[in-house]
Amino acid sequence: MATTPSGDTAQVRAVQFVQTSRRTAMLILMSSAGTMKTRVFHCDFDLTNDILRVFFRVFNGKLAGKNVSDITPAFLQGVGVSLGEMYVLMGAPLRALLEVARDTMGTEVLLAGQMNLLFYPELEHGGARRVMDFLERREDVANLLRQKPGQVSFLIGREMGRPELDKSALGVARYQVDGHDAGALAVLGPVRMDYPRVASVLQYMAGQVGQHLTVLMRDE
Structure with a gap:
């Protein structure tokens, strides 16, 4: 038997984005526990390299070094408020982030x-x-x-x-x-x-x- 690394006490090392189609991309959350969890999300607009770079800059600026356990709906709501008008672009990746954070906290x-x-x-x-x-x-x-x-x-x-x-x-x-x-x-x-x-x-x-x-x- 074996258990995979758990993210109970892990910090966010980095968040990456990989475009998978015209309107979908994969969010990758890497933690200090050595885990890498992914989630594909869909946007209502066409994704471009510039938009993905914005995602990367915003997510890593607000999350790098933060405890994975702190990524809660309340925390993400605060992030959304701080983004102002930019939040219209961030809804789908923020929801994906919450899901991968929960996955990271789990143990397989x-x-x-x-x-x-x-x-x-x-x-x-x-x-x-x-x-x-x-x-x-x-x-x-x-x-x-x-x-x-x-x-x-x-x-x-x-x-x-x-x-x-x-x-x-x-x-x-x-x-x-x-x-x-x-x-x-x-x-x-x-x-x-x-x-x-x-x-x-x-x-x-x-x-x-x-x-x-x-x-x-x-x-x-």
Whole structure:
């Protein structure tokens, strides 16, 4: 299991615009957490390079370095007021900005290898099915993976506070992007798992993921 970098505490690094057709463009929000979220918006007028340059200048002037969590409807309403007559051009991209800010704040959970649970004797008689049902509740999984940064953490059986996981164990390693806690890598398996080996693999992978994402973010 893995979680993508979350923008809970991230700042806006830059906002870019890419024209996709005569009246549509893609807004790209890049954050300090290493995330890049996009949204296509439609305008009621023809877009030109000059208009896109205005979008770029206004959005980056008002947003660069600002906390993503501060991009709320109230904040954007204030931005709209400050733009005066120019707001007539900015309605669609401002709405797109609010949507990508919400996307940036979220955490995606990536799963692989769930079918292996079917082969553990401890999870017979419907146990594997209950675990897989839990894994479909992505928000609950993301909350379970929010362990303290640093060493690999293990939660065994009832320590997870989930009855469907009573016969399972979870190893979690947090990874950092540019020195900031960003996401998690995890292994869910039977209580009899090889803890030293799992800890070693997770620690190594977390370091590699954090290092590569940091390089990619700095190269943007």
